Amino acid sequence: MRRMPLTDETVVAVVGAGAMGSGIAQVAAQAGHEVHLVDAAPGAAATAREKLSTTLARLVEKGRLTAEESDGILERIVIGPAADGDLKALPPVGLAIEAVVENLGVKHDIFDTLADAHDDSTVLATNTSSLDVNAIAANLRAPERVIGLHFFNPPPLMKLVEVVRTTQSSGDVLTDAMELMRAWGKTPVMCTSTPGFIVNRVARPFYGEAQRMVQDGVADPATLDLALREHGGFRMGPFELTDLIGQDVNLAVGTSVWLQTDRDPRYEPVDAQRQLVEQGRLGRKSGRGWFEYDESGQPLDVAPDEGRVRELVGGPVETDPVARTIARLVNEGVDLVRRGEACAEDVDTAMKLGTNYPKGPHEWLAEIGSATIVEQLRALDAAFPGGRYRVSPALEG
Numbered sequence: 001m002r003r004m005p006l007t008d009e010t011v012v013a014v015v016g017a018g019a020m021g022s023g024i025a026q027v028a029a030q031a032g033h034e035v036h037l038v039d040a041a042p043g044a045a046a047t048a049r050e051k052l053s054t055t056l057a058r059l060v061e062k063g064r065l066t067a068e069e070s071d072g073i074l075e076r077i078v079i080g081p082a083a084d085g086d087l088k089a090l091p092p093v094g095l096a097i098e099a100v101v102e103n104l105g106v107k108h109d110i111f112d113t114l115a116d117a118h119d120d121s122t123v124l125a126t127n128t129s130s131l132d133v134n135a136i137a138a139n140l141r142a143p144e145r146v147i148g149l150h151f152f153n154p155p156p157l158m159k160l161v162e163v164v165r166t167t168q169s170s171g172d173v174l175t176d177a178m179e180l181m182r183a184w185g186k187t188p189v190m191c192t193s194t195p196g197f198i199v200n201r202v203a204r205p206f207y208g209e210a211q212r213m214v215q216d217g218v219a220d221p222a223t224l225d226l227a228l229r230e231h232g233g234f235r236m237g238p239f240e241l242t243d244l245i246g247q248d249v250n251l252a253v254g255t256s257v258w259l260q261t262d263r264d265p266r267y268e269p270v271d272a273q274r275q276l277v278e279q280g281r282l283g284r285k286s287g288r289g290w291f292e293y294d295e296s297g298q299p300l301d302v303a304p305d306e307g308r309v310r311e312l313v314g315g316p317v318e319t320d321p322v323a324r325t326i327a328r329l330v331n332e333g334v335d336l337v338r339r340g341e342a343c344a345e346d347v348d349t350a351m352k353l354g355t356n357y358p359k360g361p362h363e364w365l366a367e368i369g370s371a372t373i374v375e376q377l378r379a380l381d382a383a384f385p386g387g388r389y390r391v392s393p394a395l396e397g
C-alpha cells in the first residue's frame with residue numbers, strides 16, 4: 001500500500017470535541033485543513049464549533065484575526081453525518097486525531113473502527129496523556145500508521161507537541177507528523193511511548209521533592225514556592241502550580257507514572273498530597289488545596305518566610321529546595337536519554353515549552369557539572385535511602 005504523505009491538503013478528523021479536541025480542531029482548521037469534528041455526546045461537536053465561533057469573534061474584535069480568516073476557519077470545521085459519533089459516516093481522511101476520555105478500551109475501539117473504515121495510509125493519532133500508545137495500536141490493521149500526538153492545554157496557545165512513536169510506528173509517518181506539526185505552528189519533539197512521555201515524566205520531582213520537604217517539616221509551601229521562584233527561576237512554585245492544576249489531576253498523573261514504572265520509588269506519590277486529595281482539598285477549584293482561596297480565586301494565606309529561604313538555599317542539599325529539585329530533574333532528563341526514549345535537545349525543549357522551566361535538564365547539567373549533581377544525589381540517597389535518588393548511569397563514568 002503506497003503511503004500518502006501528510007500535507008496541508010490532508011483532510012483531518014478529530015474525535016472528541018472536549019477541551020483538547022476542540023482546540024486541536026481549531027489549530028488544524030487555522031492551518032488550512034478541512035476538519036471533521038466528532039463527539040459521542042449528541043450535539044457536542046456542534047456546540048464546540050459554536051463556542052469556537054465566539055472565541056474567534058473576540059479575536060477579530062481584538063484585531064488578532066481578520067473576519068475573513070475567522071470565517072475560513074469556521075467553514076473548514078465540518079459538522080457532518082459523523083458529528084454525533086458515527087465514525088463509519090466519516091469521509092476518507094488522511095489523519096484522524098483522537099481526543100476522547102482517557103480510557104484504553106474506549107480509545108482502542110475507536111482506533112479499531114477507524115483502522116477498518118479507512119485506507120491503510122490514514123494516519124491514526126491519539127492525544128492520550130498517560131496510556132501506552134503501543135497498547136492502543138495493538139492488534140489493529142496497519143499499526144505502523146499509529147502514533148501519539150500529545151498536545152498541551154490549551155492547544156491553540158501551547159507550542160509543544162510530543163510526537164510519540166510506538167515500537168511499530170513507521171519512520172515516514174513520524175517524519176511527516178513532525179513536519180505537519182511545524183506547519184501548524186507547533187514545536188514538535190519526539191519520544192517513545194514511555195510512561196508520562198517526556199514532560200509528565202521528567203517533571204515529577206518538581207512536585208515530589210517539595211512535597212517531601214513540607215512533609216518532613218523543612219519549610220511551609222509558601223516558603224518553598226518562593227525559594228523555587230526566586231532562586232530556581234521557575235515561573236510558579238510547585239504548590240501554587242498544583243493548586244492551579246488540581247491536586248487530584250496532578251496526583252493521578254504521578255500515580256499513573258509510578259504504576260507504569262512498576263512502582264519505581266523515584267515516582268512514588270507523597271502521602272501529604274494523597275491526604276490533601278482525600279480531604280477534598282483539590283486546589284483553587286475547591287477553594288482549598290495547599291493554600292486557601294477567596295471566591296475570586298485569590299490565595300488567602302500565603303506568607304513566605306524570606307529568612308528561611310535564605311537559610312535553606314545554598315545550604316546542605318537535603319534541605320535546599322532548589323539544588324535538590326534541580327539535581328533530580330537533571331537525573332530524570334539524562335536517564336530518559338540514556339534509555340533511548342528521546343534525544344537531549346528534545347528533552348530540554350519539551351521541559352521549557354511544556355512546563356515553562358527556565359532551563360532544560362541538560363542545560364542545568366552543563367552549568368552545574370555532573371560531579372556536583374552526582375555528589376548531591378549521593379548525599380540525598382544517604383539521607384533518604386531506598387532508590388529514589390539513585391544516580392543515572394548516564395551521570396557516572
Ligand SMILES: NC(=O)c1ccc[n+]([C@@H]2O[C@H](COP(=O)([O-])OP(=O)(O)OC[C@H]3O[C@@H](n4cnc5c(N)ncnc54)[C@H](O)[C@@H]3O)[C@@H](O)[C@H]2O)c1
Nearest residue numbers: 016017018019020021039040041099100101102128129153
Ligand atoms: N485536559 C488536558 O489538559 C489534556 C492535555 C493533554 C492531553 N489530554 C488528553 O486528551 C484527551 C481528552 O481530554 P479532554 O480534557 O479534552 O477531555 P474532555 O472530557 O474535555 O473531552 C472528552 C470528549 O470526548 C467525548 N467522548 C467520550 N467518549 C467518546 C467516544 N467513544 N467517541 C467520541 N467522543 C467521545 C466526550 O463526550 C467529551 O466531549 C484525554 O485522553 C486526555 O488524557 C488532556
